[in-house]
Amino acid sequence: MAQEFTPKVVTANALIEGDVVYLTAADTWARDLAQAEVLTDEADAQYRLLQAQARVDEIVGAYLADVRPGLNGPEPTHFREDFRRKGPSNLFHGKQADSLNHA
């Protein structure tokens, strides 16, 4: 039996800033995972990934990352994605700090 498809988001790094971005349902790039479009269908996910990869003057290295539903939108299932969404653990830099500035 084929493995069940787990929910995914399209993620990449922004071309200029280099920071982590997520594809939203409105075809924009969000800095916050909570705003990402959650893809639950495999064919749909592949299609959205191809669309994202074509946006070469906005982002670098788009790929599908596993997520699970949470209270405030999708949550990462792997610790690497958890670090990507927050920033480094040794210094209060990256998204964890930026989100305060933008809040």
Add this chain to the structure above:
Amino acid sequence: MYQYNDFDTAFIAERNRQFRAQVERRIAGNLTEDEFRPLRLMNGLYLQLHAYMLRVAIPYGSLDPAKLRQLAYLAERWDKGYGHFTTRTNIQYNWPQLRDVPDMLDALAEVGMHAIQTSGNTIRNVTSDHFAGAAADEIEDPRPVAELVRQWSTDHPEFQFLPRKFKIAVIASDSDRAVMKSHDIGLKIVERDGARGFEVWVGGGMGRTPMVAKLLRDFLPRADLLPYLEAVLATYNRIGRRDNKYKARIKITVHENGLDEIRALVEEEFPRRRAAFSGVDQAWLARINAAFVTPTLSERDAAPYYAARDADPVFRAWADTNVTAHKHADHGIVTISLKAHGETPGDASADQMRLVADLAERYGHNDIRASHAQNLVLPHVALADIPAVHAALKSLGLATGNIGLASDIIACPGMDYCALATARSIPVAQGIATRLEELKIEHEVGHLQIKISGCINACGHHHVGHIGILGLDRAGVENYQITLGGDPSETTAIGTRTGPGFAYDEIVPAIERVIFAYLDLREGPEETFLEAYNRLGMAPFKSALYDQEARAHAAE
């Protein structure tokens, strides 16, 4: 210190102009990432987990105050106020934005620096002994040879697309402070029958298949260096494994073909290479030598140093670990620890960099080194001035007295920054150092080198740590393997794995158990951790790691 000549300056300016145009074309959408990526990597620009990272070369770890102040300026102007010194004696900026990088490179060029060949399958930054020119045991300063190799290898057209990256180290003493035998080629300047030449070591490396370099040539005449290096590189370029990234380093080429076969191929190639060298390289070397004159050190009364040692136990403890004997007896080599307990190994703020630059100017003959152990060094300080240097270092948190001790940990950036990492390494280093400080045992423990890598590529040199730690991803969870008995010195050895790995929250207590086992087992304070391990073998340490854990679980 070597200063750029007109050729160097023009070359860097042209490269920077090209890269600026490449960045503009990328941003304008005229270059795809596939087209741009090799161009940015040739200029030291990576894309990491959270941002771009610019890796700036510090050739053989040598800096002067102007260079270090400019590195501080880059940190403040385009980064978050700090830089990270690496195990390849480079400095990395973790937060630049793509459109700023050309300006950063232009700012570096103003002080004769660049980021060329800090990435890619080329000859990388040439490293050397961070005590070069000051060490009592060297037969000469190895840096002029390192500079010659740098000039020869920079933009060398034949060696821009090697099977894999290529690292060269040069030393000139029996003590190996540069991990020379873990390099693709290690050069040791030696003397035979009154003539200077080189031992040429080949095929060392870390990564997933760690190997200690083998002696390819026991005495290479001085003037044959560059043609011989070309013969080795050309042989590797031709028969190195391009089909498999994990077998592409020269260590595998040497391993698969055998040292004798490699030697035969190199010797066959060598005459052709030798014939192409007119001797102009030796003329260059003579000019380079003139730039590396050890400063004239005046006779200074060392009494203030010894008075400070008697009066201040904190100063004495710091001096015991951080001051090394200089070839000029009334001077010392001061190592500045970038390993304050609980801080990130190798990080320095812009203010700290400027302070070190000021101290080098005032007390240190304008000479500063970055070491592969992620510390900074003032190689020529009069003993009489060292109390003042220590007092100044204290003011900015740079007076940690732990060089060579268990909290002087090498750690790669790991998954806090690196896109290749499989686990974090910085917080593990922070956790171990913090625990050692709580226990107040590291001076009792003595010389112990802990090295941590966050993936199998081994940038944190874990294979040659007395205690090595390797962070891996095991079924979606961070897991840390321990190796014991590695040795980065002239008696280079690869550590042995203890057994199953430990979870993130178990690794610091596990290291603590190993250290306490050593304290219990050693014959006395004079027997170091490595000596005790070599005498006792793995068994008692394994028992401390795993049996106690089993007991603790049983007691729950």
